[in-house]
Amino acid sequence: MRLVLAVPGDLAAPTGGYAYARQLLAHLPAQGVAVTHLPLPGGFPDPSADDLARTAALLAAVPAETRLLVDGLAYGALPPEVIRAAGRPVAALVHHPLGYETGLAPGRAASLIASERAALAQASRVVATSRFTARMLADAFGVPPGRLTVAEPGTAPAARVRPRPGPSLRLLSVGTVTPRKGYDVLVQALASLADLDWSLTIAGSLDRAPDCAASLRGRIAALGLRDRITLAGAVTPEALDRLYAEADLAVSASVFEGYGMALTEALARGLPLVATTGGAAAETVPAGAGIAVPPGDAPALAAALRGLIADADLRAEAAAASWEAGRRLPDWPATAAAVAAALRNP
Template identity: 35%
Template sequence: MPDRPPTAPSGGDRYDAALASALAGHGVRVRTVRAAGGWPWPDGDALRALGEVLVVGGRQEVVLVDGLVGCAAPDELQACAWVRPTAVLLHSRLSVGAGETGERAALLDEAEARALGAVGLVVVPSGRAAAEVGERYRIAGGRVLVAPPGVDPAPVSAGSQGIPQLLTLAAVTPLKNHGLLLEALAGMRDLPWRAVLAGPQPDAAHLRRLRARAAALGLEERVSWPGAVVGEVRDRVWAATDLLVHPSRSETYGLVVTEAHARGIPTVVGRGTGAEEALGAPDRAGGPPGAAVDVGGPEEMVRVLRRWLTDGEVRRGWRAAALARRGELPGWDVTAGTVTEALEQLAGVRR
C-alpha cells in the first residue's frame, strides 16, 4: 500500500488497513508493506524498492497490491506475477484519481492496462467498478472480484440540534468537486445552514481558489475548511453532522457514504458514480437514505438540498432510512471472507 501520513488517510488507505486487520481475523498471515514514492508517478528509487519487496517470500505466498502502487509499476508487478500469485486491489483508475488529462492520463491508462493484464485477480469495491474494469481492459469476469467495503460499528449521530450542518469529507481536489458544492450552497443563502468541508488539502493552489470563490459567493462565514480530521476530531465532526454531501465526479464506491449511514446520517451523492451503489437500492423499503443527483452542474443539487432543508417530512424520512440502513451494513469480516476465498483460489491455481 502507498506510504502516506496516517494523519491524511484516503478512503483507499482506510480500506487497505481495515481489510488487513480483518484478514488476520480469518487466520490469514498478513504482512503489510508501505511503499514509499510519489505514486502514481514514482521515481526510479521507488520502483526499485517496490521490485525488491515484491520478490521477498515463498512462491505460494499471495501478493495483494494497492492499485495506486501496482498499476503505476507494471514491469515490477509483471515480474512478481510470473513467480507468485498476484492480485491488485483497485480503488480507482490511476488517471481519474490523479486528476490527469491528455497525454499524462494516457500514460497512466497504459500502465494500468499492462498491470491489470499481468495479475491473476483484480479486487474492486463495487459492481460498477467491476463492469468498468471488464469493459475498459477486457478482463474476464472470473478475474474480477467485487468486495464491497465493510463498516466499523459507530454511534448514532446526534446531529447539530440547531442550524443544520452539512459535511463533505473528502480530499480537497478537483475530482471531489467542491467547486460545484459551493455554487449550490450559494443558491441557498436565504436558508439557515453551515457546511464543514473537511479532508486532506494536497493542492494549496486549488484550496486558495476554492476559498476565494467561497468569499466571492458570500459564503466565507458559513463554510469551514478544517483540513484532514482523524481520531476524536473526526468523531466529533460526525456527531454534529445532519447530512453528508458527496459531490465527487467519480467514485468506485464511496466508503464515506456507508460510514455516514453507520451513524444514521443520510447522504447526497453523485449520480452515475460508485457512491450511488453505496447509497443503496433506490427501491428499498422505506426509501433510500438520501438522493443521487447530477454533479455536472449545481441546479439539481440546489433543488435537493433546499427540499431537505425546508421539508421536515423529507428530513425525517431520510433520517429513518439511514437508521434502517445502519442495521443492514456488513462488517469488514464479510469483506475479508470474500477476499480470503478468492485469494485461496488464486493460490490454488498456481500450485
C-alpha cells in the first residue's frame, strides 16, 4: 500500500502530534506501507486563502493509486470542497478537536468545531489517538463508529527511575507552554508549598504561545519562585531523557489532553504522577500510579503535590504502580499496525 501522510508546518517541532507523525513515518514501512511525508502550509489551523489553494493543489497532485492521511491540525480546517477535490478517499488523523483548544474566543471555538464537523463528514476513515477522542468524535462530531479506529501513541521502553527518599524533590512537567497546559495553575499550586523542599523544571517550547510564556514568567517572578522553577524551553530528546532520569515526580496540570504522551513517558520510567483528569488524561493515568485532580483546581493540585512530596513511602508505592502500568503500554510498531489496518479498510 502506498500512503501520503500530509502534515502542516514543521515536522521536527517538539510536540506530541508531530512526534506521532514522525513515528508513523518510521514504523509504517515495516507494516507493508510505503509512506511519504507531504508538507502542508504552516498556517493551519488558521489557513489563509493561499494556504487552502496550495493545500488543494498538493492533495490533488498525489497519484490516484496512493492513499491520503491528513493530520488533524490541517484536516479539521479544510473546507469540504478542498477534501473532495483530492479526487479519492481521504482519511483524517485526529489528536483532539481543534475547537477544544484552551483560550479560544467562543466564536472562534464554535467556528472551528463547525468546520471540523463538516470536514469529518467527508473522511473515509478517522484515526483517533485515544479512546476518549474517538468517543468524542462519535458523540459530538457525528463520526459513525464504524468509520473510527483508535491508534494510541506508542511509548518507547525506558530505564526505570528508582524512587529517591529526598529531602529535595525534583518535579518535571513536559509540554509546550500554551494555555491548555495549565502551567499558571501549577505555579499557583506550588506557591502554597514554599515550606517544602522542591524544584520544578518545565520542558516545552516557549515559542508557540509567546504571550502565554511571558505571562508565566511574570507569574513565577511575582510569586518569588524564580529560584525554584526553571523554564527549560524545547529540549532535545537526549536532554529530555536526562530530565526524566533526574526527576522524582511528574506533574501535569493540563486543562485538556487528547491522549497525554508525556504522561505515558513518565509511566514508562516508573515515575509517580500528579495529573489532572482533563480529557483523555483521566484514562491515560491508571489508578495507583499517582494522584488525579480536576483541571483548573489549584488547591486540589497543591494538596496532591504536598501529599506525594512529603511522603516518601507514598511516592514509592505510586512509583511501583507507575512502572507496572508502563510495562503494559503499546509500542510504536503496534500503533503503526493499527493505522495500517485502518487504511487498508477505508
